[in-house]
Amino acid sequence: MNTSRKAAVEEFVERMGLVAEGDGLPRIAGRIMGLMVIEGGPLSFSELAQRLDVSRASISTNTRFLERLGVIERVAQRGERRDYFQLATAPYVHLLQGPVDRMMKAHAVVAHARDQLSVTDEGTRRRLDELGVFYEELGNSFRELAKRFSRDE
Amino acid sequence: MNTSRKAAVEEFVERMGLVAEGDGLPRIAGRIMGLMVIEGGPLSFSELAQRLDVSRASISTNTRFLERLGVIERVAQRGERRDYFQLATAPYVHLLQGPVDRMMKAHAVVAHARDQLSVTDEGTRRRLDELGVFYEELGNSFRELAKRFSRDE
DNA sequence: CAGTTTGTTCGGTTAATACTGAACGTGTAG
DNA sequence: CTACACGTTCAGTATTAACCGAACAAACTG
Structure with a gap:
């Protein structure tokens, strides 16, 4: 059952990529949003790259893009060096x-x-x-x- | 003074092309719309190609596109073989x-x-x-x- | 019937841009 | 001090789609 959930999540993330593309946003930005809607908690930079199977370069440019837009925010984790991201409050206004x-x-x-x-x-x-x-x-x-x-x- | 008007029209038409592009429509479609807003009357197929300095192929595909959308309509002129186009009634709804x-x-x-x-x-x-x-x-x-x-x- | 005009369609080119890999700078751990 | 992890940046690649030229069918003209 966990496998079907995983498949459903992946499907949703992909579709959000396409939705974003339709709105003139980069596909990966949409996929990031999608993943963050599913998993609420802060996700690390590396985790995003891994889960979405995407280069770190793309994660960098797209997180910066979404951050600048105001859709996500970069948060620090105590004692952690990595960057974490989560949905901003009222994320969708900025779209x-x-x-x-x-x-x-x-x-x-x-x-x-x-x-x-x-x-x-x-x-x-x-x-x-x-x-x-x-x-x-x-x-x-x-x-x-x-x-x-x-x-x- | 007629030359400045001509320049102003051309500028508007170009800008409408860019606006259309921003909305995900082909640039030429936007330019056609722009020209039709300025010149009310039915414009012939060839006239469009000429005024916009664009291939007849592009006029064909883009008029068909706008026609299908409902933004413009193809009208016949009595005794004329050519196709004429004009803005549809309530054109912008269809956008x-x-x-x-x-x-x-x-x-x-x-x-x-x-x-x-x-x-x-x-x-x-x-x-x-x-x-x-x-x-x-x-x-x-x-x-x-x-x-x-x-x-x- | 030959020749022209009109609009459509198709193949190829070009332009824009999303994405990647690699090099880099910085900070951290052993 | 060496090695590694992290994020950014840049140059190159690939993909998408708009646009054009040319070939074409259909309709009209002489």
Whole structure:
């Protein structure tokens, strides 16, 4: 039964890798997240490399990446030299920052275009506004979600 | 002054290409969208290739892509053999379908994992639930936005 | 019927980037 | 002091996918 659990965990970790890839994150980052969701406790650098069967170099770059994002945090173990990692509090909020920035950027692109050439044609202005509202609302949704997920859970 | 407008349009079109790329769409698809937002009217296949300085092959694949997505539609011109394209009604809703699907998929991955090994550890179950809720809520937000943008605008 | 235009499809090239192996610096243990 | 463990960095490799040119079928023109 332990073997089937192990298989299930591995499957989940792999799938989280693919999910992450779909969101534009490196696959290994997703696999790290997946493993950390399963195993709560702090995992050592080497343990990650071993369990995921991945080079230490990749663990280094991806833990730094997730750490910088705010999804995981590096913790020290008393008397241990190794680095340990665990999920940050409210880890998933930080996954929304990238999308929020992208939407703001997109909105700015549209607004800039509107300022430059809106005068000319009425239809153009209307279509630019619609597109601008789209990106704006999308950004707002992400921000609201982020607010929700920063409080609780 | 016409030259500056032309430059502004080109800049916007290029930037829309980059925005699209950030959203995981092919750059040319974004450029097509950008051009169509500026020029309202139906644009011919050849015109697109010409204005965007892009191979007809790319126009073919990307118009098909956007058409399939529902963002643009292929329209006929009386007595014309060429294909013309224009923005669909409520074009941007369809850009949300992909994200919605991805979130549902992600949620399913988490739910499946939860079903297989939730029994064992309490913390694991909690963390899986949190992640599941995250994807679920994200999907819901996309759906709500889609509903908003399918009505008006 | 020959020749042209239109859009699609396919094979190959190119560009971006995730990942690895190896070299390195630092700290620790024997 | 030598040997090893740990994490980072860099250069090279591999993989993915966007894009193009060319060959093609279909439809129209003279």
